[in-house]
Amino acid sequence: MNPELKKLSEVLKNKGQSLTNPRKLVFEVLSSHKPQTMNELINLLGKSVDRASVYRTVGLFESLGITQRLALGWKYKIELSDAFTHHHHHFSCMKCGLIITLQDNSDLEASISLLAKSQGLTMTDHQLEIRGLCQDCASST
Amino acid sequence: MNPELKKLSEVLKNKGQSLTNPRKLVFEVLSSHKPQTMNELINLLGKSVDRASVYRTVGLFESLGITQRLALGWKYKIELSDAFTHHHHHFSCMKCGLIITLQDNSDLEASISLLAKSQGLTMTDHQLEIRGLCQDCASST
DNA sequence: GCATTATTGCGACATAATTGCAATAACTGG
DNA sequence: CCAGTTATTGCAATTATGTCGCAATAATGC
Incomplete structure (x- = not known):
């Protein structure tokens, strides 16, 4: 079992929740992809997990x-929380839809708090x- | 005609769009209320503007x-863009749902750009x- | 393993959002 | 200011999105 999944298993157990197959599958899709809309998630899972x-599952994950x-x-969109990834922000390109993860910045974080x-x-x-606009879209304008 | 509405009229004209009654009404509700969900907007407008x-209208306003x-x-939620209000951020209380508008802060803005x-x-x-948590909810915990 | 209890998948339902089209309202030039 | 032209609206139907109850199933503790 990979370390991420292990952590999921612990968190669930701590809260008295069981680690079921659908929950594993949802988690796996979330950890291997960029932030997902509900529909993307549902489509990626296909008929292996019901709508x-x-x-x-997402409701449970959020509450936990x-x-x-x-x-x-x-x-x-849904993404793993900071406990499973590193805290970060996002950039969205309004032309091509690209999403870029922006790494933490202490000045920024300080200003916010x-x-x-x-x-x-x-x-x-x-x-x-x-x-x-991302670099590509900005230069091709 | 109030100055806000005048501005709307100009923006629309510039883009070759007409200033219709429904558009005026939607705009008025948005300028006199906090950020609205679609349903709040629809309810506030009642039967004066169709769902x-x-x-x-909101789609058009966004694209413009x-x-x-x-x-x-x-x-x-929908709100007027920075061109019609002052740039600001938001705080949401996760307990009572209160939304607070946070005024601009130059350090923060600088870090972001x-x-x-x-x-x-x-x-x-x-x-x-x-x-x-807002002050009230934090103290009543 | 087996019993207990939570979780799932399914179908039905509820709500939110979109679309086609005939009726209507807004803009233009005269 | 009015009539013609074109865009916009309201309505009804449709599709997409999200929720719920319940019987079947899978996970956990012993």
Whole structure:
């Protein structure tokens, strides 16, 4: 069992949830692909996991903090949460739809938590999407 | 005609689009309310604008840069774009659903554009959502 | 392994979004 | 300011997306 899957198994067990086949499959698709819309997820899984179960699994994963949903482009997408990947932000190319993962930046993170703190807000999470044109699209315009 | 509406009229005319009543109404609701989900928008407009026309209008507004959609909490919401309001970010309380508008912060904005630039990306737009607990919910826990 | 309990897949339902088309309203030139 | 032209609307039908109850099935603890 690969280490990622092992971690999933532990998280589930900790919360009194079982590691079922559909959950493994959903997790595997999420760990081997970029952020997915629900439909992409459902299509990738084909008939190996039922539509309803995909929704239920994603709902469970979200409530356990295994995945997070975020808005990219125009659709919301699902990706593994920071506990399974490294915290990052996203860039979406509005022309070709390319999504780029942007690595963490301490200045940025500091500004964000400062902003929350200055308003007396308790931040658990945040997400930033930068939209624009990727290098290829920008140069071919 | 109020100045906001005047601006809308100009933008539409510039793009060869007409200023129709439904478009005015949708715009008015958006300028006098916090970010709206499609359904909130549809309900607020009642039978004065048909469901389908609300979708079509929002689609048009988005393509012209009059509105932008953003994911807050778990739902998509529509708001006027930066050209009609001031640039800002959002905080969503994950307990009570409260949405707070966060005023611009130059450090933050600088970090964001730097991040994009360092990757050779052309940024046209960005959005940040901070999630957590508002003051009331944090203190009543 | 076997019993217990949670989870799944299926079909039915509910809600959200899109489309074709005839009726209507907005813009243009006179 | 009016009539002709063209885009836009409202309506009804359709499709897509998400949810639910329940019997069959699979996972866990012993």
